[in-house]
Amino acid sequence: MRKQLFTVAQVNRYIKRLLEEDTLLSGVYVEGELSNVKPHSSGHLYFTLKDESAAINAVMFKSNARALAFEPRNGMKAVLFGYISLYEKTGQYQLYAEYMEPAGVGDLQAAFIQLRDRLQAEGLFEQTRKRPIPAYVCCVAVITSPTGAAVRDILRIIRNRNPAVKVVVAPALVQGAEAAADISRAIAEVNEWAGADVIILGRGGGSMEDLWAFNEEATARAVAGSAIPIISAVGHETDFTITDFVADLRAPTPTAAAAMAVFDRTEMLSHVQALKDILGKTTRGLLDRQRAAYRALTRSRFLQKPLEPVYQRQLYVQSLQKTADRLMRDRLAREKTALANREALLSKVSPYAAWKRGFAVVRAEQGTVLTSINALSLGETVTLQFQDGSANASVNQIIKR
């Protein structure tokens, strides 16, 4: 009796399905050593993952490989995450890696997070305890490896920006197990020497292990305890270490740190020159305004003809005088007219007006005025008063009307 007959393709497909349906193999962490690392022209990464007694083929596709933060190299121990499947064409099963990190990085990251959280809880990262970097430093202390690119970059930038600033290099190990202690020693010594206004603490780029000294507690505490402000400049722009959090200022690179530490001499010279210019312009402006004000004053009507107000007052008084005179004359004229009128009226009603018409005032000897013939007696002497004198007369005849 013959068992069922399958093609190779069918067998491979079956095995592939078996592998892909297995829960464990669909997402598994595997640790091993990288070997036969072969980056393909397609961008995919082919390699073997092995340990002392076994090996497995592995591939990491371009999309995942591109995201790697490090360069996978033969002999490197790594932790990978991915799924196991079968490449049907060859019948080869392999680990399809989706994520890879150097072995031990996981531990390092855990330690980093732990220390970071602990120190943060203590308040070591608080913005309020960070001191400002002095604006006008005399002397910069640089704690770093005396060889290497970082120190040369820092020195070059400082020289370019302001050659008058003194630089003191305090050498220290920046990598390895003894680095943290050595960095702490350097910080303590620079503080003891007390000649620097600011410290730049840094090193060039590297892996997390390379930079590890700047994530250790001893370094962090030394930075926190420094009386002199510290600018930390560790690794590349994207590297953040605990030292960066504790420092008074973080610079993304050593050259940036140098720029932050010293002011640019040329810029400062321009600034001083600009101030001088404003000084001159403003003072000249003030003087000009004063002169203009003075000229305006001297041109004023009052100063040109100072007596004019006096003349004007004189004119005013004169006009008042004229008015007063006129009013007086008018009044006088009116009074005269009134008087003449009254005189005329008076003479019209005056008894003495009758004199003009030929009447005379007849008075008895005693002087009483006689108005009737009854008061007369024959032979009596009467006085006839005329306008221009009087005459005595005697009564000769009395005729009744």
Place this chain on the structure above:
Amino acid sequence: MEQTFEQALSRLEEVVDTIENGETSLESALSLYKEGLLLSKTCGEMLNRYEAEITLLQKDAEGVFSQKPFPES
């Protein structure tokens, strides 16, 4: 350098501010102007001073500090 330069610069800025505010009498403006000119000259001189040296800090066994020129390779 720090004390005097910083002081000179901030006094210069103060002087310029005061004159710009225009509240000063002509007399005090002129005296401030003179002071400002002197300060800007001083600042300029301090900025153009010598080139400072670069040294390596060392501490010997007795705890005594010394500096030797930094080898710029």
